[in-house]
Amino acid sequence: MSPIHISIVGVGKIVRDQHLPAIAKNSDYTLIAAASRHGVVDGIDNFKSIEAMLEAVPAIDAVSLCMPPQFRYAAARTALEAGKHVFLEKPPGATLSEVADLQALADKKGLSLFASWHSRYAPAVEAAKAFLASTKINDVKVIWKEDVRHWHPNQDWIWAAGGLGVFDPGINALSIVTHILPNPLFITSATLEFPENRDAPIAASIVFSDANNLPVSAEFDWRQTGHQSWDIVAETDAGMMVLSEGGAKLSIDGKLVHDEPEQEYPALYARFAEIVKAKKSDVDLAPLRHVADAFMLGRRKFVDAFFD
């Protein structure tokens, strides 16, 4: 099979840091064009809009959509209508309903739609899942605390309504827990802390359960300075499991069993090539559904204004 002619829309930091290197080293792809209002990718044709790009470069097979989620639906629909496979950065859209609509269109057109959840491809995630399947889980705590000023400096879109706030990193944790736990979760209560000058939460505290009343809690906080925490801790009959550093490191009962550098975006692009070849889609809405549920069910609390 000849390489997938791929293009990128929305050239920002995540594209330069992750997408371009991952595509460059995967022989399943040739990057042939990019579209972005501001950014450019050196050495290929660049356009100001996806419409202009698709019209000028008919050889494009697939597009990777990396703009903020509020603008993803229209671009995805344009790409699917033009017969292109679509890779959606996370979260896959601004609403559950628009992603369901895109899925229906992709199915109708026989195209692949990929809702990418990069954290599921962290090195120790599969080992954690296998361990949890082998024992009885008694309690799960998710601690996702980072410094928003360091990771998202002056990114106003992330604070706008629909920008998700602390759920932008938090959805990474949700993409892991929904993948490694044996039963589907659902939220029973939540508190969302909104800075009084912002339309998205800076912190969230969530209580989940499942069919067997497993207690699962999550603490998301964007005000953490110093040590950054991206941990999932499970108390089990076989000891305490700690999946830390966003899924890179796994220890069980005090013993480090996995510690590898992450290769998430290379794994995402390998998966996308796989589903394009297999002519199928991969769109798990569970992480975004939990976020929507948290906003619907959660109590709102107002906290100090946030300034970058």
Place this chain on the structure above:
Amino acid sequence: MSPIHISIVGVGKIVRDQHLPAIAKNSDYTLIAAASRHGVVDGIDNFKSIEAMLEAVPAIDAVSLCMPPQFRYAAARTALEAGKHVFLEKPPGATLSEVADLQALADKKGLSLFASWHSRYAPAVEAAKAFLASTKINDVKVIWKEDVRHWHPNQDWIWAAGGLGVFDPGINALSIVTHILPNPLFITSATLEFPENRDAPIAASIVFSDANNLPVSAEFDWRQTGHQSWDIVAETDAGMMVLSEGGAKLSIDGKLVHDEPEQEYPALYARFAEIVKAKKSDVDLAPLRHVADAFMLGRRKFVDAFFD
């Protein structure tokens, strides 16, 4: 087929006003028990909990769950685990994820789960759907404005986080528009007005679109005194369609074409008997998904405190 032995859980105003009369006049049902913390149904066995009822009355085939949505999941799971069909009052649950979980359990057990949307059974809804399918729609406005003090006096659960506030009636409008419009909708922006002393919105203003960029807007307001509005107005190439009084009355291009008394709950129970006999479920999550999307995407605005 012998009648379905049905029981009711959560005996409140809606049960007395709607469920009991609808069940009484449908020969597909025999009401044999009820469970409720406070209410009782005369002439049948009454229990304090669903567990006590299911244990004492093994002949129960189906349960109708009418407690507030925050308490519905556990009862539904208990009923399904005990092999009973389940009728869920609207909204079907406090979160999308828990309803998805119940659906998976019902499928596994070969039982019928019914997410009831009573407004879809209003007399003129099917005629409105048929009309809209016959023409080009240019614009849709949903106006759902009622007096919460009249319709929900002192119902604190409706104002609690997860109680949905004005979306409790608004979801009725959403259940109609998602049924009568030709394409799936998705929300592009929303503003939710929260009384400063309450955890649920008293008003919401929502903008939707669809794959063809149809402009659809909805105004939900619980502060309407005097005339109460439950209208869906569509501008079409065949004139203006007004579906009013919650779906009871339809006029097209100024001509009244439908005006009948509502029979929603009798129609719901007819539908439930039909799916029980056909051994299938009927769970459309689209109305609740739009509510969750509105909470996730919507901007929050604070307004005057509300007191009953």
